[in-house]
């Protein structure tokens with residue numbers, strides 16, 4: 018279905034939990050997320066019902082996210098339920114990868130088509146410092162487990178942070194020489210804990226192109242500009258929501274773990290979906306698509322949303 022600006026909206030990012038086993042410094046505080054009563058979070062059945070209703074409104078791709086989706090109880094049931102929705106063409110999941118060693122095969126069997134794995138540093142000490150609770154070796158084992166389980170076209174997502182990991186860009190690019198992965202650099206967005214970070218933390222994708230002129234441009238994939246090192250097995254993606262916002266091509270809607278539909282990651286407007294069923298639920302989703310804001314205002318001011326990223330799902 019199209020929104021009022023003529024954009025086709027066919028992609029839903031569905032947050033299945035706001036909890037996480039990491040505490041990434043740009044995403045949440047050291048104390049983590051205040052645990053809410055179970056009843057505040059969408060049930061397995063509600064997740065599937067919302068996914069099916071979105072598909073009836075033209076959504077073809079759903080990405081499960083969080084928080085960390087792999088800590089969500091009932092995740093595999095959500096995957097199986099969504100996989101059974103006939104109109105849905107693609108079921109994807111974004112994860113910090115730490116629980117993939119045990120979860121990759123079950124996810125594959127439950128019908129997940131593709132995985133994005135977040136990985137901000139290839140150095141164990143930095144990785145531990147940024148995630149506060151994470152171990153790099155778990156994520157590397159998770160990547161291997163994903164490949165062993167039969168996932169192909171893996172995407173590794175690194176948030177680019179000046180003074181933290183910009184001296185590792187070359188190491189990330191080197192990964193693509195031998196592995197058929199897409200390493201994607203995402204511009205840090207000013208929201209939650211990082212809203213007030215120094216300007217120098219916010220690097221642009223252009224900076225990468227300046228430093229690595231050998232990168233050859235290839236056709237874009239969704240909102241990512243794509244490149245390849247000569248002869249490399251894998252590819253490189255630049256996701257630049259700040260320096261080259263892609264709002265004009267945005268095809269997404271989002272549903273938070275507590276069941277609010279958001280037309281834009283950065284806007285305050287939310288439509289509550291809980292308690293709605295059938296035609297009413299579809300009507301609310303259609304309204305959310307129609308009212309999708311034309312663009313965000315991150316270049317003028319921090320994100321308008323009072324939510325942190327783990328509550329929305331990135």
Ligand code: SAM
Pocket residue numbers: 037043044082083084085086111112113133134135174176203204205206207208211326327330331
């Ligand atoms: N826990 C999972 C993970 O980390 O992949 C899924 C949820 S996480 C919120 C989704 C993505 O958002 C991650 O790749 C994370 O690095 C990214 N993210 C979180 N806060 C961000 C920010 N302020 N700017 C840019 N990306 C951010």
Ligand code: SF4
Pocket residue numbers: 037038039040041044045083084085113135326327
């Ligand atoms: Fe957890 Fe993902 Fe946020 Fe890191 S970015 S704290 S892994 S939800």
